[in-house]
Amino acid sequence: MGGGSSDGETTTTSSDTTSETDGSExxxxxxxxxxxxxxxxxxxxEINFNVSPSVxxxxxxxxxxxxxxxxxxxxxxxxxxxxxNNYSAVIQALGAGTSDMAExxxxxxxxxxxxxxxxxxxxxxxxxxxEYKSIIVAADEVDVxxxxxxxxxxxxxxxxxxxxxxxxxxxxxxxxxDLKKAGIKIGNLPEGGxxxxxxxxxxxxxxxxxxxxxxxQADFAGFGGFxxxxxxxxxxxxxxxxxxxxxxxxxxxxxxxxxxxxxxALVDSFTxxxxxxxxxxxxxxxxxxxxxxxxxRKVGVEKYQPVIDAAKELGxxxxxxx
Numbered sequence: 163m164g165g166g167s168s169d170g171e172t173t174t175t176s177s178d179t180t181s182e183t184d185g186s187e188x189x190x191x192x193x194x195x196x197x198x199x200x201x202x203x204x205x206x207x208e209i210n211f212n213v214s215p216s217v218x219x220x221x222x223x224x225x226x227x228x229x230x231x232x233x234x235x236x237x238x239x240x241x242x243x244x245x246x247n248n249y250s251a252v253i254q255a256l257g258a259g260t261s262d263m264a265e266x267x268x269x270x271x272x273x274x275x276x277x278x279x280x281x282x283x284x285x286x287x288x289x290x291x292x293e294y295k296s297i298i299v300a301a302d303e304v305d306v307x308x309x310x311x312x313x314x315x316x317x318x319x320x321x322x323x324x325x326x327x328x329x330x331x332x333x334x335x336x337x338x339x340d341l342k343k344a345g346i347k348i349g350n351l352p353e354g355g356x357x358x359x360x361x362x363x364x365x366x367x368x369x370x371x372x373x374x375x376x377x378x379q380a381d382f383a384g385f386g387g388f389x390x391x392x393x394x395x396x397x398x399x400x401x402x403x404x405x406x407x408x409x410x411x412x413x414x415x416x417x418x419x420x421x422x423x424x425x426x427a428l429v430d431s432f433t434x435x436x437x438x439x440x441x442x443x444x445x446x447x448x449x450x451x452x453x454x455x456x457x458x459r460k461v462g463v464e465k466y467q468p469v470i471d472a473a474k475e476l477g478x479x480x481x482x483x484x
Contacts (some may be wrong), residue, residue, distance in 0.1 A: 212264035224451040249329035259419040269331035277480035283412040286455035295333035295387035299400040309344035321361040324371035324380035337384025
């Protein structure tokens, strides 16, 4: 879970205090910690936290309100939540210094690191695991049960495939990666328009891709494996024909323009936070405004190497952000 011990440089444990300091020295330490945090202005005199488009606008404030309040209490500066239009906008904001910290997808984060626009700081845990999966589904009326049959279907029909954001690992990168491995022509996707692909792509969001399929506007769709659990009557509208398991769950990233001290303080504020920051505005666990994740741990870009490798296989590089 999210609660854990901070390993901040200015923090001392009770055992350290007992053996090395007396009471007055402990008070001084606490004062220095508070003073250090109050000196941090986070680029704009406030903490700007960007949220990716996987979060619905109407749920943003309710779900992330405890995180906003936690950051304000930790640093005594205003904290603002900003919903980005797409993953690219999240990375660009971090690179420009208009965002200090953001939650985003593995693919966008990994590319952002390579482009020098983001630094991976934390990995999130959700649904009891540090990993998740990407799935490809067929519409209910499409009689296809695997990728080989999907390839044949595409060769004989005008086909539309719905995806999430172009920079979504589970909703675009790995579906395209698996299609390519199956011999299905993906052309210059995900960066290009898809005119040279064997199908017509449609990009939106994870739930948007499912809705496109459900409404009869796509024959197949690729999105995160968490989507079926969010939908009523999913099995009546879609059939899972491929799963790509073992993807590292999405990270929280920080701006490279932060000072080392600011970066460390933000990261420690999460690893040392109480579990209630994940419970949403109502402060109660297992209610509708809970966040999808319930814990974090410190990681580096190496955790996302499988994502980087898949991106290279598809020829996607840092030019995406130019």
